[in-house]
Amino acid sequence: MENKKYIEIDNRKVEIEDERNILELARKANIDIPTFCYHSELSIYGACRLCMVEIEGRGLTTSCSTKPEPGMKIKTNTRQLREIRKTIIELILANHDKNCPTCQKNQSCKLQDLARRFDIDEISFKQTEKDEPKDESSHALIRDPNKCILCGDCVRMCNEIQGIGALDFAYRGAKVQVLPAFGHDISDVDCVNCGQCARVCPTGAIVPKKEIDEVWEKIDEDKMVVAQIAPAVRVSLGEYFGKEPGEVSTGQIVSALKMLGVDKVYDTSFTADLTVLEEGAEFLERLETDQNLPQFSSCCPGWVKFAEQYFPELLDNISSCKSPQQMFGSLAKKILPEKNNIEEEDLSVISIMPCTAKKYEAKREELKDEIDNVITTQELGLMIEQAGIDFNSLEPESLDMPFGFKTGGGVIFGSSGGVSEAVLRYVSEKVTGKKSDSYEYRETRGEEGIREVTVNLDGKEINMAIVYGLANAKKVAKDVLNDKCKYDFIEVMACPGGCIGGAGQPVSYDLETIKRRGESLYQIDKSLHLHKPQDNPYITECYDDVLDEIGSKRAHELLHTKYYNKQRISKEGLELIKQSKDKKIEIGVCVGTNCYVKGSQELLRRIMQYIQKKGYSDIVDAQATFCFENCSQAPVVRIGDELINGCTFDKAMNVLEEKIKNI
Amino acid sequence: MAKESLKMLHFEKICEILNDYDYRPDKLIPILREIQEEYRYLPEEVMTFVASSLDISPARVFGVATFFEHFKLSPRGKYVIKICDGTACHVKGSMNLYNTIKEKIGLGDEEETTDDLLFTLETVSCLGACGLAPVMVINDKVYGQLTPEKTEKIIEDIIKKEKDGEEE
Known part of the structure; x- marks a missing residue:
């Protein structure tokens, strides 16, 4: 008893447990201290000053950055504090584009909510005149600087949780802005489209890009429209209509979509089942041949782009399987036209995803035309509202066959750990050669951002890592490159908790919401008859009819893909010798990170010396360039139109002499 | 070379x-x-x-x-000319100097640096040499008690020097 420590908040005794700060303690005592810049998952910033409290004997201080100490007497709601908060909100509002009715965050905006809570009926400060252009360059997100309140939540999210830092503060004082590097468009920098910035943005400064109009257009045209719904959508759409997080509404979603005019509603979990078989077989083969291990999962398009930018040398380790969304698109476009007696161009495939990166994925060059449009859970909610459908009183309907039939393994894909568990359900039976009644691998579940799991299958040990958050992925990937770990399989999801924490989900600033969505997915798994993807009879049928067998050539054509190195930032070469038109031969030496590490700097120096010594300066132009997107073959040198991978000085000079001879 | x-x-x-x-x-x-x-x-x-x-x-x-103001994100001229436009220099006609130079080196309205990257022209708030007003600094050299004529000469000399250098 004596060990308990207490603090007094608004005259009530509150026990101190392991709270990091007074703000968390106050929340435990059911007092919601307002804040813009505090998120329990991010570092403490203390910028917005809204969370000020009064500590007896110490005066005013920000509760987010003050540790609770026993005996503190705290007031969270005094006249002075109310006035300070009001002033802060008024100042922000005077700097804010207040076109609320046309803002995507209307009614889910923190600023709007706090303005209402603090009863702001007049703004005492003069409105600033700013009219910055919106950045609509990305397929996934829209950035509107006029609505930014400079809380830095997006900056810290991208930096701390995702390990990217695509956004940061730039300029100074009154001119401060949150910008991508060099003020470029967001689509030209290292953004992976995960949208977590939008998830934490308190206002409408960063929002997912909508494709609702395009979808309405498809429905209005005389086309067959089919939709797939991702696992995570069914446990979160209810929130949009006032239900508790995690409430399952699969049946209502089907009826709503049918009412909207969608002809068939299928389940992404079906192709998730399919993914498990393809990815599992690929994994077993790699285990056997001991090649390209560890195998990384490939379902998350945020992770895939991240790896393409930062870990080109690991691209062969990523499963070549398309994500369930793309497998669905590819299969649907292959099978459905014939089945329904229509031309391929008369079929539209729509996905409903919890994710903004899926919008980008669907538009990738090598995958495009498989999926026509991707809308988020939020967008589906909005469409249902637009159609005037009373979602909560809808009679549930069942998904259409055959792509609507799934096992539990395909459903838990929406949660971090789900892919690993589903793969284990398949791989275990393959390795042991026995059918088993149990199907749960509870060790794969959990809330930590990096989880290590070792499973023993009849003496064969399989080491797995389950990761969410790309900063965590970066750490694990570096360990893999430095031989610091012995994993066989690594699952990576960009978003906290997996897809259920995606940026397309109904707005929620509470991590508890994500947890409850996840629990629901595992409940659905329990309530289904089948749990193991290999038991899905429609998948078997699919192989018999179209795909041949698991891992076959046919399956590869339709269900697998390739990855490409990507430059972090689109940019021009760094010029070393002044470029002139009369130079006959151009040499480009890549000094991007990978080539740099492999000694391209020294290579360039020697090439330069050689050119000068031989007196070639008049005909040869040498440049350090930043990236040829061929990083796995570093160092890379381009001479004229020839790209030399794994270049050495001798190789380069041979080619150069050859070219000079030919002039 | x-x-x-x-x-x-x-x-x-x-x-x-x-x-x-x-x-x-x-x-x-x-x-x-x-x-x-x-x-x-x-x-x-x-x-x-x-x-x-x-x-x-x-x-x-x-x-x-x-x-930081110190860091420049666009190319700067070989000669960076800073015209002091603090109170004392301003009263003594620093803007006349600015306009003289601007015309001489052929700068457009929103431009700071000449196309040949020879000159960058900018104003600064106060160089702390009010006794010498009006003042300008070219790279690290301070020129005081200027008139438009004197200024023009200084710029002409630099241009000439650069031309001769190139010919050699």
Whole structure:
């Protein structure tokens, strides 16, 4: 008893447990201290000053950055504090584009909510005149600087949780802005489209890009429209209509979509089942041949782009399987036209995803035309509202066959750990050669951002890592490159908790919401008859009819893909010798990170010396360039139109002499 | 040939600077300062290169570079002319000097630097040499008690010097 420590908040005794700060303690005592810049998952910033409290004997201080100490007497709601908060909100509002009715965050905006809570009926400060252009360059997100309140939540999210830092503060004082590097468009920098910035943005400064109009257009045209719904959508759409997080509404979603005019509603979990078989077989083969291990999962398009930018040398380790969304698109476009007696161009495939990166994925060059449009859970909610459908009183309907039939393994894909568990359900039976009644691998579940799991299958040990958050992925990937770990399989999801924490989900600033969505997915798994993807009879049928067998050539054509190195930032070469038109031969030496590490700097120096010594300066132009997107073959040198991978000085000079001879 | 090796030196120099600071991200500001001494400004590609080398994001480097007035993001002339426009100089007609130079070196309205990268013209708030008003500084050299005529002569001399240098 004596060990308990207490603090007094608004005259009530509150026990101190392991709270990091007074703000968390106050929340435990059911007092919601307002804040813009505090998120329990991010570092403490203390910028917005809204969370000020009064500590007896110490005066005013920000509760987010003050540790609770026993005996503190705290007031969270005094006249002075109310006035300070009001002033802060008024100042922000005077700097804010207040076109609320046309803002995507209307009614889910923190600023709007706090303005209402603090009863702001007049703004005492003069409105600033700013009219910055919106950045609509990305397929996934829209950035509107006029609505930014400079809380830095997006900056810290991208930096701390995702390990990217695509956004940061730039300029100074009154001119401060949150910008991508060099003020470029967001689509030209290292953004992976995960949208977590939008998830934490308190206002409408960063929002997912909508494709609702395009979808309405498809429905209005005389086309067959089919939709797939991702696992995570069914446990979160209810929130949009006032239900508790995690409430399952699969049946209502089907009826709503049918009412909207969608002809068939299928389940992404079906192709998730399919993914498990393809990815599992690929994994077993790699285990056997001991090649390209560890195998990384490939379902998350945020992770895939991240790896393409930062870990080109690991691209062969990523499963070549398309994500369930793309497998669905590819299969649907292959099978459905014939089945329904229509031309391929008369079929539209729509996905409903919890994710903004899926919008980008669907538009990738090598995958495009498989999926026509991707809308988020939020967008589906909005469409249902637009159609005037009373979602909560809808009679549930069942998904259409055959792509609507799934096992539990395909459903838990929406949660971090789900892919690993589903793969284990398949791989275990393959390795042991026995059918088993149990199907749960509870060790794969959990809330930590990096989880290590070792499973023993009849003496064969399989080491797995389950990761969410790309900063965590970066750490694990570096360990893999430095031989610091012995994993066989690594699952990576960009978003906290997996897809259920995606940026397309109904707005929620509470991590508890994500947890409850996840629990629901595992409940659905329990309530289904089948749990193991290999038991899905429609998948078997699919192989018999179209795909041949698991891992076959046919399956590869339709269900697998390739990855490409990507430059972090689109940019021009760094010029070393002044470029002139009369130079006959151009040499480009890549000094991007990978080539740099492999000694391209020294290579360039020697090439330069050689050119000068031989007196070639008049005909040869040498440049350090930043990236040829061929990083796995570093160092890379381009001479004229020839790209030399794994270049050495001798190789380069041979080619150069050859070219000079030919002039 | 001299020009070419100078460019090469730049790149070697960047690597050298990064080496000197042991690739420490917390030394970003001194690293950028030394790089700017080489290039007279911070080219975008160089900032990206620095970011990759220090394992920080290009947006963070851009943030630091835009925070400080000292860092320049667009190319600067070989001769940076700073006209003092503090109260004393302003009263003594510093803007006449500014306009004279602007016309002489052929700068457009929103421009700071000439196309041939010879001159950059800017105003500063106060150089602290009010006794010499009006004052200007070209690179590190201070010129005081100027008139438009004197100023024009100074600029003409520089242009001539540069021309002769090229011919040699």
